[in-house]
Amino acid sequence: MSIYTKTVEFSIAAGTVKCIELPAVPRGSVKRLVITQVSGTAIGATVKINDRKGASVAANDIEVKDAGEITAYADVSGSVRFTTAAPHALNPGDTIAIKNCPNALFNTTHTVTSIVSDTQFVTNVAYGTPTAIGTPNPKVLYQTTPFLPTQKPVTHLIYSGTVVSGTDLAVLNLDIPYENRDNQSSVSRIRNTALWLEFTTTGSGAASTWQVSLTTESLKLI
Numbered sequence: 001m002s003i004y005t006k007t008v009e010f011s012i013a014a015g016t017v018k019c020i021e022l023p024a025v026p027r028g029s030v031k032r033l034v035i036t037q038v039s040g041t042a043i044g045a046t047v048k049i050n051d052r053k054g055a056s057v058a059a060n061d062i063e064v065k066d067a068g069e070i071t072a073y074a075d076v077s078g079s080v081r082f083t084t085a086a087p088h089a090l091n092p093g094d095t096i097a098i099k100n101c102p103n104a105l106f107n108t109t110h111t112v113t114s115i116v117s118d119t120q121f122v123t124n125v126a127y128g129t130p131t132a133i134g135t136p137n138p139k140v141l142y143q144t145t146p147f148l149p150t151q152k153p154v155t156h157l158i159y160s161g162t163v164v165s166g167t168d169l170a171v172l173n174l175d176i177p178y179e180n181r182d183n184q185s186s187v188s189r190i191r192n193t194a195l196w197l198e199f200t201t202t203g204s205g206a207a208s209t210w211q212v213s214l215t216t217e218s219l220k221l222i
Contacts, residue, residue: 003031005215010199011207014043016138017100017200019059022049025218026193030158030176032215035169040208045163048198049214052181055156056198057100057107060143062182066090067143070098073106075127079113080106082142087118096123096144102137103130156181158195165202177219 006023024030035047054061061067069085082098090096094112101107110123133140158178163169182192197212 002218003215004028004218005032005213007211007213008197009038009209009211011209012199012201013207014041014201014203014205017056017058017198019053019056020197020199020212021053022195022197022212022214024180024193024195024214024216027179028177028216028218030174030178030195030214031217032174032213033159033161033169033171034213035163036211037163037168038209038211041203041205042166043201043203043205043208044165045202045210046200047159047161047163047169048157049159050156050196050198051153051158051178052156053194053196054143054146055181056196058139058141058198059196060099060141061146062192064146065094065144066096067141070101070133070140070142072133073127073130076122078127079122080110080125080127080130081116081120081122084119084121084142088121088142090115090121090144094144096142099141099143100137101130101140102133103128106130106140153181 004025010020012018053059066089070082071085072083074081090112092112092114096110098106105128110125112121113124114122158176161169180192
């Protein structure tokens with residue numbers, strides 16, 4: 001067994017959510033977590049650590065057929081037409097997930113019904129009266145399902161907690177087993193190793209800077 005500790009620094013706008021890569025051994029246990037605000041007005045935050053990048057509402061999975069950012073949506077005969085930030089690779093019949101949309105009814109599984117252009121497609125979900133993209137959801141994402149979805153466990157959540165404004169989050173007695181779930185093949189089992197921090201700040205105002213230190217211990221297979 002070996003101990004691995006890594007500190008990551010990141011900035012985030014108040015009232016938003018961000019996904020941060022936490023370097024870690026591919027299989028082991030989380031031993032210690034320390035989160036400190038190093039600049040900006042003191043604010044609180046909620047913390048989730050997942051074993052798969054796409055478990056965060058602010059990120060897409062690593063190994064999927066297609067993924068990207070949604071920049072707009074419109075009504076087409078009662079269904080939703082999505083516009084993407086870059087050309088998509090979708091086809092009619094593809095199943096996608098929409099994430100982090102301010103219109104909660106869109107945050108579900110969609111089936112692509114038609115392709116309008118290389119940056120627009122229509123799905124089977126009703127348009128309704130959606131909220132415009134922007135604060136507090138400045139980035140809406142779409143993705144197809146992972147190549148081997150049967151490898152997904154029921155939950156990808158490793159740890160959840162709260163940072164109280166003006167204090168550090170320091171949990172020093174964790175012993176939570178995990179395995180990186182970005183792995184979808186024998187090749188990616190070696191390549192993908194990280195855990196993923198979903199960090200959501202409270203309040204409003206300018207960006208703040210944070211440091212997160214994570215200690216993991218590898219497990220030796222018998």
